[in-house]
Amino acid sequence: MIRVHSATISSLLKQSHHIMLSSIVRRRLSSSCSLLSSTKSSSPSSSVLARKWIYAKTFKGEPSQQNFRLESENLPALKDGDFLAKAEFISVDPYMRPYMMAYPEGSLMIGGQISKVVESKNPAFPVGATVFGQFGWRTHTVCNPSKLERDFPYVLPELPGSLPTSLGLGVLGMPGNTAYFGLLELCSPKKGETVLVSGAAGAVGSLVGQIAKIQGCRVVGLAGSDEKCRWLKEIGFDETINYKTTADLYGDMKKAAPKGFDVYFDNVGGRTSELAIKLMNLYGRIAVCGTISNYNSTSIDKVTDPLRMMVFKQLKMEGFLVWRWNDRWMEGIEANLKWIKDGKLKWQETVTEGFENTPEAFMDMLKGGNVGKAVVKV
Amino acid sequence: MIRVHSATISSLLKQSHHIMLSSIVRRRLSSSCSLLSSTKSSSPSSSVLARKWIYAKTFKGEPSQQNFRLESENLPALKDGDFLAKAEFISVDPYMRPYMMAYPEGSLMIGGQISKVVESKNPAFPVGATVFGQFGWRTHTVCNPSKLERDFPYVLPELPGSLPTSLGLGVLGMPGNTAYFGLLELCSPKKGETVLVSGAAGAVGSLVGQIAKIQGCRVVGLAGSDEKCRWLKEIGFDETINYKTTADLYGDMKKAAPKGFDVYFDNVGGRTSELAIKLMNLYGRIAVCGTISNYNSTSIDKVTDPLRMMVFKQLKMEGFLVWRWNDRWMEGIEANLKWIKDGKLKWQETVTEGFENTPEAFMDMLKGGNVGKAVVKV
Numbered sequence: 001m002i003r004v005h006s007a008t009i010s011s012l013l014k015q016s017h018h019i020m021l022s023s024i025v026r027r028r029l030s031s032s033c034s035l036l037s038s039t040k041s042s043s044p045s046s047s048v049l050a051r052k053w054i055y056a057k058t059f060k061g062e063p064s065q066q067n068f069r070l071e072s073e074n075l076p077a078l079k080d081g082d083f084l085a086k087a088e089f090i091s092v093d094p095y096m097r098p099y100m101m102a103y104p105e106g107s108l109m110i111g112g113q114i115s116k117v118v119e120s121k122n123p124a125f126p127v128g129a130t131v132f133g134q135f136g137w138r139t140h141t142v143c144n145p146s147k148l149e150r151d152f153p154y155v156l157p158e159l160p161g162s163l164p165t166s167l168g169l170g171v172l173g174m175p176g177n178t179a180y181f182g183l184l185e186l187c188s189p190k191k192g193e194t195v196l197v198s199g200a201a202g203a204v205g206s207l208v209g210q211i212a213k214i215q216g217c218r219v220v221g222l223a224g225s226d227e228k229c230r231w232l233k234e235i236g237f238d239e240t241i242n243y244k245t246t247a248d249l250y251g252d253m254k255k256a257a258p259k260g261f262d263v264y265f266d267n268v269g270g271r272t273s274e275l276a277i278k279l280m281n282l283y284g285r286i287a288v289c290g291t292i293s294n295y296n297s298t299s300i301d302k303v304t305d306p307l308r309m310m311v312f313k314q315l316k317m318e319g320f321l322v323w324r325w326n327d328r329w330m331e332g333i334e335a336n337l338k339w340i341k342d343g344k345l346k347w348q349e350t351v352t353e354g355f356e357n358t359p360e361a362f363m364d365m366l367k368g369g370n371v372g373k374a375v376v377k378v
Numbered sequence: 379m380i381r382v383h384s385a386t387i388s389s390l391l392k393q394s395h396h397i398m399l400s401s402i403v404r405r406r407l408s409s410s411c412s413l414l415s416s417t418k419s420s421s422p423s424s425s426v427l428a429r430k431w432i433y434a435k436t437f438k439g440e441p442s443q444q445n446f447r448l449e450s451e452n453l454p455a456l457k458d459g460d461f462l463a464k465a466e467f468i469s470v471d472p473y474m475r476p477y478m479m480a481y482p483e484g485s486l487m488i489g490g491q492i493s494k495v496v497e498s499k500n501p502a503f504p505v506g507a508t509v510f511g512q513f514g515w516r517t518h519t520v521c522n523p524s525k526l527e528r529d530f531p532y533v534l535p536e537l538p539g540s541l542p543t544s545l546g547l548g549v550l551g552m553p554g555n556t557a558y559f560g561l562l563e564l565c566s567p568k569k570g571e572t573v574l575v576s577g578a579a580g581a582v583g584s585l586v587g588q589i590a591k592i593q594g595c596r597v598v599g600l601a602g603s604d605e606k607c608r609w610l611k612e613i614g615f616d617e618t619i620n621y622k623t624t625a626d627l628y629g630d631m632k633k634a635a636p637k638g639f640d641v642y643f644d645n646v647g648g649r650t651s652e653l654a655i656k657l658m659n660l661y662g663r664i665a666v667c668g669t670i671s672n673y674n675s676t677s678i679d680k681v682t683d684p685l686r687m688m689v690f691k692q693l694k695m696e697g698f699l700v701w702r703w704n705d706r707w708m709e710g711i712e713a714n715l716k717w718i719k720d721g722k723l724k725w726q727e728t729v730t731e732g733f734e735n736t737p738e739a740f741m742d743m744l745k746g747g748n749v750g751k752a753v754v755k756v
Binding site: 317 | 652
């Protein structure tokens with residue numbers, strides 16, 4: 001596990017591409033691309049061998065190597081409209097844990113990747129282009145976007161300077177937009193309000209806190225190590241709490257926010273949220289982005305029924321998936337990019353080297369081993 | 379317990395009165411009026427004896443007669459700006475159970491009442507006027523509205539025909555507006571959607587279901603007796619479930635809504651809501667109006683953490699108190715009145731006779747003894 005990239009920077013993604021990602025839970029992500037190839041029986045002369053990680057065994061509890069199987073397949077020669085993409089960075093995200101439960105064993109592991117077009121019969125995806133696609137955990141993909149119904153790949157523009165293309169999986173991609181839209185659209189943070197972020201050192205949480213600071217809020221972050229807390233302070237969080245080592249999470253949150261919380265951006269659910277809700281102010285807004293605390297659980301924990309608190313504090317709580325803002329995708333990316341250029345938005349990535357280590361990167365991320373966005377460098 | 383009034387009717391409440399009810403949980407309701415009189419030491423010649431129910435002992439579990447104490451006091455002679463109101467109907471509502479927990483023992487029991495002005499030194503409240511006021515559980519009140527900061531009383535217009543003034547406590551008052559604004563503003567019910575209402579035979583729930591029908595929705599109601607369920611069918615609910623006698627509440631709800639629920643208007647919380655949330659559709663809206671299932675509990679039940687479901691179904695849940703729409707109060711009353719006149723909105727009241735029976739009426743209502751609005755005829 002090597003931490004490679006670290007913050008600041010430039011001008012990219014100016015063009016407004018058409019994006020249509022999935023908007024439903026049960027996704028057949030990238031199947032049109034991968035199946036297109038894997039169902040081919042004839043192996044062309046210029047055959048390319050793709051490696052891919054298969055969902056070998058349905059998750060139960062914490063994932064282990066047994067849940068994954070490495071396979072390879074020969075990809076077919078390109079037809080008109082196809083392009084061949086070679087993966088550069090593969091995304092590992094918390095959502096994959098619950099989402100995969102909807103897939104049968106033997107499915108390709110789902111997820112976004114940044115890839116380079118190495119062969120093309122599609123002028124919109126020329127050789128050399130850097131592409132974001134929902135291609136899953138695989139090294140090479142043959143894709144014809146016109147055969148997709150959703151999850152359309154899109155070309156990233158040239159990135160200036162030392163800016164890594166992996167940002168298209170993080171601050172300038174899905175997690176960035178999750179933070180941007182989730183916080184601003186669902187929580188309407190106002191200057192002077194206090195915002196609580198759980199999973200604060202993760203890909204989404206670290207951006208949420210900074211965007212809240214840009215809005216003029218006081219920000220409290222919950223994270224799982226002293227190192228993470230230090231980094232959060234560096235990037236502007238007012239208060240941080242190491243939820244793993246505190247003896248009194250409720251007391252510490254209360255101390256960190258003597259006037260209570262107006263906004264709670266939740267990535268974890270469970271006991272942490274149960275306590276946080278008790279500290280919400282009248283008309284508080286809660287965006288529920290994820291509940292990573294129970295993704296590995298076979299049964300979901302019981303918590304004090306929050307509804308009574310919801311009534312008397314007149315709280316609003318909304319769960320969301322970022323795909324609901326597909327039609328505004330570039331707005332989020334451009335806003336985050338501008339803040340990066342203005343020095344207001346810092347990012348960090350935890351980069352695992354080697355395609356063969358993708359399951360390990362995923363499992364480590366679920367345990368909170370990452371700071372910022374977790375990606376695999378293929 | 380006599381059921382007196384029953385549905386249909388006419389034209390009233392045309393005037394738009396200025397309404398400012400409390401907007402915070404910890405209310406000092408009607409204190410300016412009652413304290414004004416009770417702290418007077420001198421007893422005037424034309425003294426009026428007021429009877430009042432005192433919160434004698436902090437609620438713990440189910441209320442009993444021991445929680446209440448009947449007292450009387452001599453009211454002072456009127457000063458300029460005062461009027462003397464004689465109670466006709468007193469409201470007993472679920473919210474009183476949790477709200478009173480914020481009051482010290484010895485406080486007047488809180489609540490709205492419909493009263494008649496019997497003496498006045500205030501031209502805005504002339505003798506004979508019918509008034510809605512947050513005067514609490516008392517037979518007579520001396521009030522000077524200009525000394526109040528909130529909870530301003532307002533004059534009801536003459537009621538035509540046989541329409542009881544008690545409707546100002548129900549369909550044409552707080553519960554009516556709770557149903558109207560809570561459903562329409564927070565749940566945005568659309569034609570063809572399915573709406574679930576818990577506490578469906580109560581003052582609020584019975585109106586919510588009918589307003590949802592007016593919007594073109596399919597409506598499923600949960601109530602606690604076969605008699606209540608029959609009445610709900612009479613007033614247009616598509617399906618009803620007696621939650622007290624069903625062996626499989628979840629299965630029955632699923633059967634009643636094969637396409638799931640788009641909207642859930644919740645009055646009960648707890649286990650019922652835990653199951654209902656499992657049956658919500660993508661982008662479902664939940665308005666939490668009350669959680670009567672735990673109002674008598676010393677500790678609040680544990681439920682399965684709903685946050686995970688909130689995320690993947692992208693649910694919105696909002697708790698509310700009707701006072702947030704104070705500035706639109708007459709809009710709700712006029713809309714409900716129009717629907718009554720059009721025969722689209724039926725109402726029912728459970729009327730308890732006798733001021734001395736107010737605690738009994740309150741306790742009975744908390745047990746679900748009422749159909750429609752519970753009031754006390756003084």
